[in-house]
Amino acid sequence: xxxxxxxxxxxxxxxxxISIINCAYENTAFDYFPWYQQFPGKGPALLIAIxxxxxxxxxxxxxxxxxxxxxxxxxxxxxxxxxxSATYFCAATSTGNQFYFGTGTSLTVIP
Amino acid sequence: DAGVIQSPRHEVTEMGQEVTxxxxxxxxxxxxFWYRQTMMRGLELLIYFNxxxxxxxxxxxxxxxxxxxxxxxxxxxxxxxxxxxxxAVYFCASSLRGGLRGGTDTQYFGPGxxxxxx
Numbered sequence: 587x588x589x590x591x592x593x594x595x596x597x598x599x600x601x602x603x604i605s606i607i608n609c610a611y612e613n614t615a616f617d618y619f620p621w622y623q624q625f626p627g628k629g630p631a632l633l634i635a636i637x638x639x640x641x642x643x644x645x646x647x648x649x650x651x652x653x654x655x656x657x658x659x660x661x662x663x664x665x666x667x668x669x670x671s672a673t674y675f676c677a678a679t680s681t682g683n684q685f686y687f688g689t690g691t692s693l694t695v696i697p
Numbered sequence: 698d699a700g701v702i703q704s705p706r707h708e709v710t711e712m713g714q715e716v717t718x719x720x721x722x723x724x725x726x727x728x729x730f731w732y733r734q735t736m737m738r739g740l741e742l743l744i745y746f747n748x749x750x751x752x753x754x755x756x757x758x759x760x761x762x763x764x765x766x767x768x769x770x771x772x773x774x775x776x777x778x779x780x781x782x783x784x785a786v787y788f789c790a791s792s793l794r795g796g797l798r799g800g801t802d803t804q805y806f807g808p809g810x811x812x813x814x815x
Binding site: 620622629630631685690 | 739740742745752753788790803804809
């Protein structure tokens with residue numbers, strides 16, 4: 587059973603546009619929600635993360651929006667750039683337990 | 698810090714051979730994870746350790762797979778005998794789970810080992 591459901595599977599955005607990737611979870615015990623970015627031939631790397639006590643976290647062009655009641659969170663990439671083209675994974679975990687990853691979203695930003 | 702170190706980076710072997718993948722976690726991290734990534738199945742957790750003790754190996758596909766962590770700075774994932782369907786990228790990751798706020802729950806991934814079984 588997929589603990590974290592991610593959509594869309596792939597996304598194509600024009601340079602300067604907004605990229606939005608969504609994730610949903612069921613386990614209310616989850617208390618940490620990171621997003622990972624993976625470039626071809628590399629391992630995933632932490633991009634940004636949020637805890638459920640806040641509804642939004644912003645770091646540069648990257649923003650996580652968190653809706654605790656809906657058990658959903660999303661990644662927004664503002665002013666998307668070709669260099670943002672990568673695969674993005676959402677994840678969820680609770681302290682002392684394993685990470686559950688989404689299935690990934692392949693983002694392509696067209697110049 | 699050098700980050701998580703994995704070796705080899707690439708491995709090509711023939712069906713039936715034994716394959717051993719190696720991982721050195723970040724010093725001080727007490728959790729170590731082994732993942733497998735394929736186009737079809739995405740990123741799958743195989744097994745993870747806490748303080749060198751296996752906690753959950755339910756993701757290990759079958760008895761041909763085994764993992765050990767003899768000490769805090771080294772872990773191996775072994776496949777014996779290997780099969781073509783084992784071809785994938787295998788990642789090792791480590792984390793520090795102090796239960797503190799901030800970035801201490803982050804998993805740091807190694808560069809991966811690309812395994813090809815012919």
